[in-house]
Amino acid sequence: MKILLSNDDGYRAEGILRLRAALAPLAEVTIVAPDRNRSGASNSLTLDVPLRVFEPEPGVYYVIGTPTDCVHLAISGLFDFEHDMVISGINDGPNLGDDVLYSGTVAAAVEGRFLGLPTLALSLCTEAQSGRHFESGARVARLLLERLLERPLERALILNVNVPDVPFEQIEGFRATRLGFRHRSEQVIRAQDPRGRPVYWVGPAGPQQDAGPGTDFDAIAAGYVSVTPLQIDFTRHAALPAIASWLDGLHE
Numbered sequence: 573m574k575i576l577l578s579n580d581d582g583y584r585a586e587g588i589l590r591l592r593a594a595l596a597p598l599a600e601v602t603i604v605a606p607d608r609n610r611s612g613a614s615n616s617l618t619l620d621v622p623l624r625v626f627e628p629e630p631g632v633y634y635v636i637g638t639p640t641d642c643v644h645l646a647i648s649g650l651f652d653f654e655h656d657m658v659i660s661g662i663n664d665g666p667n668l669g670d671d672v673l674y675s676g677t678v679a680a681a682v683e684g685r686f687l688g689l690p691t692l693a694l695s696l697c698t699e700a701q702s703g704r705h706f707e708s709g710a711r712v713a714r715l716l717l718e719r720l721l722e723r724p725l726e727r728a729l730i731l732n733v734n735v736p737d738v739p740f741e742q743i744e745g746f747r748a749t750r751l752g753f754r755h756r757s758e759q760v761i762r763a764q765d766p767r768g769r770p771v772y773w774v775g776p777a778g779p780q781q782d783a784g785p786g787t788d789f790d791a792i793a794a795g796y797v798s799v800t801p802l803q804i805d806f807t808r809h810a811a812l813p814a815i816a817s818w819l820d821g822l823h824e
C-alpha cells in the first residue's frame with residue numbers, strides 16, 4: 573500500500589514527521605508538502621507561476637506552493653505510480669467546525685478524495701499551554717488506518733479527525749461527530765508599519781457557538797477523538813424548490 577502524506581504546516585513540521593514514523597511499518601509512505609507553513613490556505617491552487625519541487629531526501633518532497641498544489645501534483649503527474657490514499661497532518665492546532673472552510677490540512681485531504689481509499693485529515697488540538705502530544709495523534713492515525721484496512725469504507729469519503737492534546741492513555745475513546753459552528757471571527761488587528769502606514773492582522777477564529785452534543789467541539793472537550801465524515805456537496809438541496817419559484821417569471 574502506498575500512502576501520500578501532506579499537510580499545511582510545511583514538510584519539516586513535527587506533525588508530519590511523527591505521522592511518517594507511525595505509518596512507515598504499515599505502508600510505503602511518501603511526503604509531498606509545502607516548503608513552509610501555509611495554514612489557512614484552504615483549497616487554493618497556484619495558477620500564475622509554475623510549481624517547483626525539491627527532494628531533500630528520498631521519499632520527501634517539498635513544493636513551493638499550497639497544500640492543494642502538493643496533493644494535486646502528487647496524484648496528477650509527479651509520480652509514475654498511483655497512491656492508494658492521502659493522509660494530511662498532523663496539524664498543529666484544531667480544525668473544528670467552520671475551521672474546515674479555511675483549513676489547508678482538510679484541503680489536502682479533500683484533494684485526494686478520488687484515490688482508492690478514503691482520506692484522513694488529522695489535527696492535534698494544541699493550545700498555548702497544552703503539551704503538544706503529537707505521539708497521541710500518530711497513534712490515532714495508526715489505529716484508524718488499521719481499522720480502515722480491516723473494515724473498508726466507501727472511497728470518496730473524507731474523515732476529519734481531531735485529537736485532544738493529551739497523553740494517549742488519557743484519551744477517552746473515539747466519537748463520530750458532526751461539525752459544530754463558531755461565532756463570527758474576532759475583528760482584524762490594526763497596526764502600523766515602520767513608515768506609519770496601517771497594516772492588518774487577521775484575528776483569531778470566533779468562539780464556539782454550536783458546540784452541543786454530537787458536535788466535534790463537544791467530543792474534544794470531553795476528551796474523545798472526534799471523527800467527522802465530510803462531503804463535498806455545496807448545493808443546498810432543501811432550498812431548490814424555493815429558489816425555482818423565486819425565479820419564476822423573471823425573464824418574460
Ligand code: MN
Binds near residue numbers: 612
Ligand atoms: Mn496548519
